[in-house]
Structures are given as C-alpha cells and as structure tokens.
Amino acid sequence: MICSIAxxxxxxxxxxxxxxPDNRTCLKRSDFPSVQTQEHIxxxxxxxxxxxxxxxxxxxxxxxxxxxxxxxxxxxxxSYENVHEFKYTQGLPVRxxxxxxxVLGSDRIAHALYGNFAFPGQSLIIIGSGTAITVxxxxxxxxxxxxxxxxxxxxxxxxHISTDALPDVSLKGDxxxxxxxxxxxxxxxxxxxxxxxxxxxxxxxKELFPSEKFRIISSGGAWAQLEDVVSFRAEFIPDxxxxxxxxxPCYL
Amino acid sequence: MICSIAxxxxxxxxxxxxxxPDNRTCLKRSDFPSVQTQEHIxxxxxxxxxxxxxxxxxxxxxxxxxxxxxxxxxxxxxSYENVHEFKYTQGLPVRxxxxxxxVLGSDRIAHALYGNFAFPGQSLIIIGSGTAITVxxxxxxxxxxxxxxxxxxxxxxxxHISTDALPDVSLKGDxxxxxxxxxxxxxxxxxxxxxxxxxxxxxxxKELFPSEKFRIISSGGAWAQLEDVVSFRAEFIPDxxxxxxxxxPCYL
Numbered sequence: 001m002i003c004s005i006a007x008x009x010x011x012x013x014x015x016x017x018x019x020x021p022d023n024r025t026c027l028k029r030s031d032f033p034s035v036q037t038q039e040h041i042x043x044x045x046x047x048x049x050x051x052x053x054x055x056x057x058x059x060x061x062x063x064x065x066x067x068x069x070x071x072x073x074x075x076x077x078x079s080y081e082n083v084h085e086f087k088y089t090q091g092l093p094v095r096x097x098x099x100x101x102x103v104l105g106s107d108r109i110a111h112a113l114y115g116n117f118a119f120p121g122q123s124l125i126i127i128g129s130g131t132a133i134t135v136x137x138x139x140x141x142x143x144x145x146x147x148x149x150x151x152x153x154x155x156x157x158x159x160h161i162s163t164d165a166l167p168d169v170s171l172k173g174d175x176x177x178x179x180x181x182x183x184x185x186x187x188x189x190x191x192x193x194x195x196x197x198x199x200x201x202x203x204x205x206k207e208l209f210p211s212e213k214f215r216i217i218s219s220g221g222a223w224a225q226l227e228d229v230v231s232f233r234a235e236f237i238p239d240x241x242x243x244x245x246x247x248x249p250c251y252l
Numbered sequence: 253m254i255c256s257i258a259x260x261x262x263x264x265x266x267x268x269x270x271x272x273p274d275n276r277t278c279l280k281r282s283d284f285p286s287v288q289t290q291e292h293i294x295x296x297x298x299x300x301x302x303x304x305x306x307x308x309x310x311x312x313x314x315x316x317x318x319x320x321x322x323x324x325x326x327x328x329x330x331s332y333e334n335v336h337e338f339k340y341t342q343g344l345p346v347r348x349x350x351x352x353x354x355v356l357g358s359d360r361i362a363h364a365l366y367g368n369f370a371f372p373g374q375s376l377i378i379i380g381s382g383t384a385i386t387v388x389x390x391x392x393x394x395x396x397x398x399x400x401x402x403x404x405x406x407x408x409x410x411x412h413i414s415t416d417a418l419p420d421v422s423l424k425g426d427x428x429x430x431x432x433x434x435x436x437x438x439x440x441x442x443x444x445x446x447x448x449x450x451x452x453x454x455x456x457x458k459e460l461f462p463s464e465k466f467r468i469i470s471s472g473g474a475w476a477q478l479e480d481v482v483s484f485r486a487e488f489i490p491d492x493x494x495x496x497x498x499x500x501p502c503y504l
Binding site: 065098099100103104105132133135137144146147148149150155159162163165166177182186189190192193197198199200201205208 | 316317318349352355356384386387389398400401402406407411414415416418429430436437441442444446448451453456457
C-alpha cells in the first residue's frame with residue numbers, strides 16, 4: 001500500500017493525515033497545537049509512516065502560517081524524499097477566478113482541489129468551518145470566489161477579549177433565543193446568527209447562478225454545531241482539507 | 253433651560269451628551285477614547301455644562317468598564333452635585349426577565365428605558381450596534397431578553413488578529429459576494445453575514461410572538477453600514493444609549 005501524508009498547519013492546530021493511495025480516505029490522523037509544530041512534526045510524520053507498512057509516496061505540507069510551513073519543509077526534507085509545499089501552481093486542474101491567487105488561503109485551494117477531484121464537473125458550494133468559516137463556489141472546475149466569516153469560537157473569544165464586561169462563553173449550553181442570561185444571549189447570537197448568515201449566503205449563491213444545480217459539501221470541527229441550525233443539508237467530508245492537500249503532487 | 257448630562261463609558265470610546273430637559277434630544281455631544289476617561293472626563297463635562305447656560309440638573313454615568321465608571325463618579329462628585337451611577341434598580345419602570353439583572357449590560361438597560369419612555373406600552377425590537385451588536389425584545393414594558401453578536405469591526409479585527417494569513421480589512425469597499433479577493437471575501441462575509449443574521453433574528457422574534465406588532469428601533473455607529481443590507485426597516489435613534497442613561501434619575 002503506497003500512501004501519502006498530508007499536513008495542514010492551521011491557525012490553531014496542525015493536522016496530519018495518512019492518506020490512502022486513491023486520495024479518497026484519511027486512514028489515520030493526528031494533530032497538535034500549531035505553536036509546537038517544530039517540536040512535533042517529524043515524530044508525528046514518523047508515526048504515520050510506521051502505520052503505513054510500505055512506502056510513503058510523498059508528503060505535502062500546507063498551511064496559513066508561512067514560517068511554520070517553510071521550517072517544516074526543511075525539517076522533513078532531511079529525513080524524507082518527495083516532500084512538497086502545497087501552493088497554487090498553473091498545473092492545478094481548477095481555474096481560479098481570484099484577484100491574487102498567491103494570497104488565496106491554502107485551505108480554500110485544497111477544498112477546491114478536493115471538490116474537483118471527488119465531484120468532477122459539478123457545481124459546488126464548499127463550506128469550511130475552522131478558525132474562520134469560508135463559503136466558496138466551485139462551478140464546473142472553476143473557483144468563483146466566496147466569503148470569509150469569523151468562526152464560532154473566534155466570535156465567542158472576541159466578544160470576551162474586546163469588551164470589559166462580557167464573559168468567556170463556551171459553545172455548549174442553551175442557545176435558544178431570546179437569551180435570558182448574558183451567556184445565553186451570546187450563544188444565541190453567535191450560533192444562530194452564523195447559521196442564518198450561512199443559510200442566506202447559500203441562498204444568495206443559488207440566486208446568482210440559477211441554472212446551476214449545487215451540491216453543498218462541508219468540513220471542519222464547527223460544522224457539527226451548525227448543521228442542526230441551518231435549513232439546508234450539506235454532505236460532511238471529515239478530512240476535506242487534508243484530502244485536498246494530498247492531491248497536490250498528482251498535478252506536478 | 254435645565255439640562256442633564258449623560259455619560260456612557262463604552263468599550264472603545266466614552267460618549268457624553270447634554271440632554272434636553274424633556275430627555276428627548278441630545279443637544280450637544282462629545283467623545284474621546286475610553287482609555288483616556290480619567291484625563292478628559294471633568295473637562296468634557298465642564299464644556300457641556302458651559303454650553304447649557306443655566307443649571308445642570310443631574311449627571312448620570314454609565315458603562316461596561318467598571319473601574320472607569322467608579323473613578324469617574326468620584327472625580328465628578330468633587331465638582332458637581334447630583335452625580336448618579338446608572339444601574340439596575342427596582343424603581344425602573346421596565347420589568348427585566350433576565351437571569352441576573354446585575355450583569356445585564358448598562359447599554360441594554362438604557363435602550364429598554366428609552367424604548368419604554370418614548371414608545372410606552374408598545375412592543376419593540378431594539379438593535380444596538382456598537383462594539384458588540386445587541387438585539388433585545390421589549391414587550392409592553394417588559395424586557396424579554398435578546399442576543400449578542402460581535403460588531404462589524406470586532407469581526408474584521410478578530411479575523412486579522414486570530415489568523416496568520418488574513419489581512420486587516422476596513423469596512424469601506426466592495427462587499428458583494430462571491431468575493432474575488434481576500435479583502436472582498438472578508439467584507440462580503442462579515443457585512444452581509446451580520447445583516448442577514450439580524451434579519452433572521454428579527455423574523456424569529458416575530459414568529460415567537462405572533463400577536464405582537466413590533467416597532468424596530470436601532471442605534472449605534474455601525475447601523476449606517478447595515479441598514480441598506482437588511483430587508484426590514486428600523487427607526488434610527490442617534491443617541492439612544494445616552495437618552496436612555498439620562499432617564500435614570502427620573503425613577504429614583
């Protein structure tokens with residue numbers, strides 16, 4: 001079994017996945033806080049490589065923290081061959097309609113690659129709900145842009161940090177509205193507000209492209225919280241970012 | 253003309269208003285950064301008191317920054333009589349259905365007081381759009397709770413501060429969706445997302461209380477940005493927080 005390893009250095013945590021030879025499944029994954037990337041990256045890759053009892057075909061490193069990506073590439077190249085940096089290149093099978101693709105988030109590129117690979121020629125609304133929430137359009141292999149919103153935890157944290165009086169609220173608990181305590185008011189506003197914003201964004205996309213039959217796919221840890229509140233259904237792809245990252249070397 | 257002065261020490265800026273004897277109009281206002289409250293508060297009050305060529309009936313100090321409120325009260329009481337701290341008391345003409353009214357934001361109490369005073373016996377949806385956005389329900393003189401969301405600038409700042417890759421985006425510029433640049437994606441997500449969240453929250457309130465005929469009133473600096481995006485109409489009350497604060501001594 002010739003597997004590959006995909007690495008996504010996110011704003012909060014670094015995720016690693018051992019990806020099946022057909023790039024369809026994440027066979028094993030691990031993660032640690034992104035601030036500890038240099039300490040843990042080699043051991044984490046070694047651990048995944050051991051699980052895979054044959055050869056690691058390639059390792060692809062992606063992420064928004066530039067320095068951590070560069071240092072990780074250096075570290076891994078000392079021990080492994082075929083270590084790639086995930087980034088936009090002209091060889092990718094998706095055309096990106098974007099002002100400056102070099103600053104387009106690698107997670108959004110990875111999602112577009114996955115969408116194009118798994119659902120070729122289809123029109124997709126792709127929701128990524130991590131530290132930030134992205135809702136992007138992929139219409140017949142063309143990335144047509146999207147929106148970025150603060151993620152649920154980012155909103156909760158910012159209300160606490162940027163005000164003197166508001167408490168630090170967790171996602172767990174009553175979020176029905178109208179809230180009858182400050183915790184409930186915050187949860188009711190943030191969870192329902194975000195879900196309803198997504199609902200309207202999805203509807204707006206459908207209005208803008210009335211002839212497309214959209215498939216909605218989603219990924220990210222916060223989706224579990226949002227999916228019961230939104231009125232639309234999305235197919236949840238648990239490791240979409242890592243699967244998208246793992247596709248990169250196919251197009252070199 | 254016997255005026256009063258209302259002071260609101262907000263998370264970002266401290267606002268002062270010279271309020272007309274009938275508590276309906278803010279005749280003159282001034283503001284400065286809240287971190288400079290102790291430096292500026294007495295001079296700013298003196299300045300407003302000079303504008304009013306008779307007597308200042310009372311001064312009411314409100315705000316979410318507890319220490320700044322207490323210090324301001326001390327400072328002002330050395331020079332003025334009838335300096336009050338705005339806070340919940342049982343004498344207020346609004347009944348608050350809330351878990352712990354002592355931690356309910358003073359801006360939200362002020363808005364409820366203003367709503368009750370200006371539109372007695374009516375059912376109101378009250379939107380305050382400052383550092384945070386609040387959407388509260390006042391049904392026939394009863395405060396029935398609400399929601400709290402991060403304000404527009406708070407969302408823009410948090411996306412920049414909490415991620416390594418996202419830029420610091422201002423509210424000004426194209427916010428149509430889908431965004432074709434990272435700036436536009438953020439603006440499109442934050443402005444439309446927040447407006448649509450508010451729209452759905454307002455609709456949900458109407459659904460929950462189908463027999464009420466709601467009047468929607470709003471205040472705060474960010475409303476100008478939101479009012480063109482939401483589908484509902486709200487009456488904008490420019491100085492609603494200060495007007496609400498100025499009402500407090502009437503109920504002592």
